Amino acid sequence: MNKLDFDNLRETFLSKEAEVFDWKRGEYGDDEDKLLNFKQIANFTGVYPSEVCMIHMLKHIQSLALAIKNGKHKDKWFWHDEKGNEGLKQRIVDIRNYALLLAACIEDEIDKGQSTANHFRGGEYLS
Numbered sequence: 001m002n003k004l005d006f007d008n009l010r011e012t013f014l015s016k017e018a019e020v021f022d023w024k025r026g027e028y029g030d031d032e033d034k035l036l037n038f039k040q041i042a043n044f045t046g047v048y049p050s051e052v053c054m055i056h057m058l059k060h061i062q063s064l065a066l067a068i069k070n071g072k073h074k075d076k077w078f079w080h081d082e083k084g085n086e087g088l089k090q091r092i093v094d095i096r097n098y099a100l101l102l103a104a105c106i107e108d109e110i111d112k113g114q115s116t117a118n119h120f121r122g123g124e125y126l127s
Contacts, residue, residue, distance in 0.1 A: 016079070016093045024094075028101055035105055050105035057098035060091045 001009075029036035038049035045052070067073045067088055078087035086094075 013089075013093060013096070016089070017096055020090070020093050021097050021100075024097075035101070035108060038101070038105055048105070048109060050102060050109060053098060053102045053105045057095055057102060060094045060098065064088055064091050064095070 027037065028034055029038070033039070035049055035053075038052045041052045042049045064073075067076050073088055076088045079089045080086050
């Protein structure tokens with residue numbers, strides 16, 4: 001792939017990332033706390049929000065890995081099909097968005113000085 005083709009691909013993915021992030025915004029949190037849903041699931045399960053985010057990201061990584069392993073990646077190299085099923089391009093965008101959300105979760109946990117020892121009290125995430 002030459003530089004121009006790569007740059008075009010990169011720009012397409014960057015544009016789609018912003019579009020998808022805005023579209024799926026409610027799956028992550030609300031306007032007050034962009035990480036709210038990760039924190040709520042962390043409360044339910046007793047893990048860090050970063051772990052919840054990582055699990056969501058791994059779901060997309062697994063899908064991508066299985067498609068490549070099974071040789072179906074060429075058949076699924078699209079954004080979404082006519083039924084609305086996500087293609088691998090969409091999965092990659094989701095992975096990149098989850099990576100950003102993971103960075104936000106980690107920043108939030110560090111900023112709040114959270115550690116395994118003081119993270120949970122009564123099964124609740126300390127925000």
